Amino acid sequence: MSTVAVRPTPASYAEPLPAEVRVAIVGSGFSGLAMAIALLREGERDLVVLERASDIGGTWRDNAYPGCACDVPSHLYSFSFAPNPNWSNTFSPQGEIWRYQLDVAARFGVDPHVRANAGVTKASWSDETQRWTVETERGTVTARILVSGTGPLCEPLIPDLPGLESFEGETFHSARWNHDYDLRGKRVAVVGTGASAIQFVPRIQPQVGHMTVFQRTPPWILRRPSRPITPVERFLYRRFPAAQRAMRGIIYGSRELLMLPYKYARPTGRILRGIAEAHLRMQVKDPVLREKLRPDFEVGCKRILISNDYLPALGKPNVEVVTHGVSEVRPRSIVAADGTEREVDAIIFGTGFHVTDQPVAEIVHGRGGKRLADAWNEGGMGSFMGTTVSGFPNLFLMVGPNTGQGHTSIIYTIESQVPYVLDALRTLDRERAGAFDLKPEVQEAFVREMGDKFRGTVWTAGGCKSWYLDSEGRNTTLWPSFTFNMRRRLARFDRSMYRLDPRVDAPAPASEPAATA
CATH class of the missing domain: 3.50.50.60 (FAD/NAD(P)-binding domain)
Incomplete structure (x- = not known):
């Protein structure tokens, strides 16, 4: 829940x-x-x-999947006229963001x-x-x-996969997570490797019996610079609101600099690519798996993702990464584009939105x-x-x-x-x-x-x-x-x-x- x-x-x-x-x-x-x-x-x-x-609540009410959190710093992910001095982390979890929305709606009538x-x-x-x-x-x-x-x-966008309606197991999208379904010991297929999947995959990996991640295109992933916000910091933000406004301004300015690799990819994109490559090498020691997870496009072409635990989760013994798309769904299995078939009990879609x-x-x-x-x-x-x-x-x-x-x-x-x-x-x-x-x-x-x-x-x-x-x-x-x-x-x-x-x-x-x- x-x-x-x-x-x-x-x-x-x-x-x-x-x-x-x-x-x-x-x-x-x-x-x-x-x-x-x-x-x-x-x-x-x-x-x-x-x-x-x-x-x-919108998105932050609906997306209650395990590990759901914001990938924008908390101080910037709130209204400028209603700062929240009580964030628990520099990158807020879903529940706190939804609570913030409820509180703001009540406070402003x-x-x-x-x-x-x-x-x-x-x-x-x-x-x-x-x-x-x-x-x-x-x-x-x-x-x-x-x-x-x-x-x-x-x-939510669920791909039109041949045979999906015939599947006899459990299916749901990350934005409509079925919290009543017990994943423990199940054979789970994850379709999609976007911003939602990199958050819920590490959370459910220890629970499932086996996980097959169907990855059409690997994303570039950077380190997630998150940490708990200390009680002293929260006290200072409550006592001196100007301090939080200043922090918001600093974060805003630093984030604007990230526009440079997007607009001027050749001179600045190399730096960002080097950082992402180092993160990949540090977190994935298996060279075969690492090659599966290395994108063949420039950093920023697709959404840049941030995570400290997704890549390590893919290296666990109960996880398999399939680099082919899904060609067909059968009553108890999924067939990849290369013709290989895997029996699964549940399919979770992390395939984004319309x-x-x-x-x-x-x-x-x-x-x-x-x-x-x-x-x-x-x-x-x-x-x-x-x-x-x-x-x-x-x-x-x-x-x-x-x-x-x-x-x-x-x-x-x-x-x-x-x-x-x-x-x-x-x-x-x-x-x-x-x-x-x-x-x-x-x-x-x-x-x-x-x-x-x-x-x-x-x-x-x-x-x-x-x-x-x-x-x-x-x-x-x-x-x-x-x-x-x-x-x-x-x-x-x-x-x-x-x-x-x-x-x-x-x-x-x-x-x-x-x-x-």
């Missing part, structure tokens, strides 16, 4: 949905919480946070605006009413502004009823600064296309987007406008800019195929520069980039009665 202490779910989560609000926020992870808190601090109370689960078990099934824009009609599992709510805070790491084909795009319908997924299928996930999309008025994406980070905290990105949203709402009020829509030429220019900036970087020229890239080889996931440049460009809502429509007086459509639970 999760390491978070159980707390009673607020009664307000089960209250009926409001018929109409000014702002509807979808999702209650860090993005949704940041947006809701910012609106409340601005004095806006006409809002609702729609959460599909029974509690808030978000809880009364949350409606749980209200998964959104469709959101449709109307030019006549200048509102979004948001259909949920608990009823319908209309909103002038729709904010998608679902994030890119919300829907990132370049985000499920939220399937349910959002903009002008003319056009789905966001269809718009993106025509030319990739286009947007302006990952925040607004042409043809989808009054819609904001939190952590949208080209906002991901390979080197620092995504919370910095979120806190960069929030002021842009607030300034947009102020602009609508000031000009008595009912809707804004990004001009197509602005979006096209931004998409071209992103393509130009990625050219020659390690992400596109590093010799790998990563989940950063879409089916056409475009990097629509990451931000290709320093994050302070992103913050500068999102500091102000530039109305010249948008078509603003005068506010209409048409009434909102009647909503269906909402269920109470």
Whole structure:
């Protein structure tokens, strides 16, 4: 189970949905919480946070697999306006991060605006009413502004393996860990070797009878510089908050330097590769296994992982690393691409998420009823600064296309987007406008800019195929520069980039009665 202490779910989560609000926020992870808190601090109370689960938290609620922890330093993986002086480790475990989210939601008054078990099934824009009609599992709510805070790491990706439905053992994804399944003595297959797998593999290896790790591509792994935060440090952070802010600033600056190997791979990538090679040699003494675990692409082409115990776990007697993908699943076994077959009792997928084909795009319908997924299928996930999309008025994406980070905290990105949203709402009020829509030429220019900036970087020229890239080889996931440049460009809502429509007086459509639970 999760390491978070159980707390009673607020009664307000089960209250009926409001018929109409000014702002509807979808999702209650860090993005949704940041947006809701910012609106409340601005004095806006006409809002609702729609959460599909029974509690808030998003990624850090769902990913409760053994060993789950953040790979960004704790002091940077929290809101700048709500530092946590009580982190137990320099890299926070999942349970503490979720507890932090629960505490922040309560402290800043978000809880009364949350409606749980209200998964959104469709959101449709109307030019006549200048509102979004948001259909949920608990009823319908209309909103002038729709904010998608679902994030890119919300829907687990399970590969379409031939015969998977015939498997008679246990199967689950790391993001939906089955804590009721006893792994002790079992023959376990792990499919995938990404950020989740390198955390749970060392935790379950001592329990299982035998583990087969199916690795298509080995990742580059660096040492995880984690340590417990001492009681004295926690006391100082509580007593002198400026000390923690200073530490956050130092960490932020040092993490920004990590952008250099990504953008300028040739001069700086060699240094990082040398460090990763040394870590591999130190942790894996068997030359045959070491060769299996050595990537053939540049450091940073795929996500760089950090771990002190994953590589040693792969060298244990009860672990086998298979360097071929899975070709077929049978009722009691897995067949590798080389034709070899291994009997297994359970399959655990550490295969990541739907990132370049985000499920939220399937349910959002903009002008003319056009789905966001269809718009993106025509030319990739286009947007302006990952925040607004042409043809989808009054819609904001939190952590949208080209906002991901390979080197620092995504919370910095979120806190960069929030002021842009607030300034947009102020602009609508000031000009008595009912809707804004990004001009197509602005979006096209931004998409071209992103393509130009990625050219020659390690992400596109590093010799790998990563989940950063879409089916056409475009990097629509990451931000290709320093994050302070992103913050500068999102500091102000530039109305010249948008078509603003005068506010209409048409009434909102009647909503269906909402269920109470």
